[in-house]
Amino acid sequence: MLHRTLRLLCIAAVVFSSIEAKDKKEDVGTVIGIDLGTTYSCVGVFKNGRVEIIANDQGNRITPSYVAFTQDGERLIGDAAKNQLTTNPENTVFDAKRLIGREWNDKTVQSDIKLFPFKVIEKSNKPHIKVATSQGDRVFAAEEISAMVLGKMKEVAEAYLGKEFGSSVVFDNLSAAAFERSVSTLLSSIDA
Structure with missing residues (x-):
């Protein structure tokens, strides 16, 4: 689970780093990533060019x-x-x-x-x-119930960063798998 979160945050870091490299004048801001897991959840932040997994109010980097x-x-x-x-x-x-x-x-x-x-x-x-x-x-x-856990993880990030977040993007692995299948299908049709 932590590995998956780090992977998603690293992808975000690469995307935002390339955006930043293209236009140094525009600050992409702070990006948070939440792994909403079945058993445990965690939240990380990409800020100032690095990723950090945030501890909750109990000092744990994963939250049940x-x-x-x-x-x-x-x-x-x-x-x-x-x-x-x-x-x-x-x-x-x-x-x-x-x-x-x-x-x-x-x-x-x-x-x-x-x-x-x-x-x-x-x-x-x-x-x-x-x-x-x-x-x-x-x-x-x-x-x-999952939205309540997601809200808690958002609170953990906001407490760490000292500010509230107004907008968000929700991403899950099911969507990623469907997207990857669509891209594969599209690429195979182009090759044909």
Whole structure:
């Protein structure tokens, strides 16, 4: 996971370095890269020509991709959420990324939900996560849980850099694979 993040950040560094070389007058700014992993996530920054993986508020360079909901209504993300797993397993969500883009009847979904301590229900033929909060039961799509982790990683970067980010680009390896296949197909049609 860390290797993949470094690879993506290095690609960004090469791209932005070449842009900078073409036009030294324009500052490309600071680039952050987030590896939103199934089990752990991390964030790195490309700034002043180098890449650095950022430590979270616990001093760790990787953050558990966990979200927990406490009985008093607090939402915990990362290390604090993972620490809730033994005392609050039914309201501590992990591996949510495994459910993204899958239908309820998918064999992987059905296999995974047997292992989860939290409740997974069917809604619109998609798996959704049901947790108990002080405001009553709440149902979340797996994408919403992953968005909470993504938000936490963005906060880690903003705390490190001392500023907020207004715009972002989301990239995932599934998109990269589809892009690479498209390029290969295009190149093979040109050669023909």
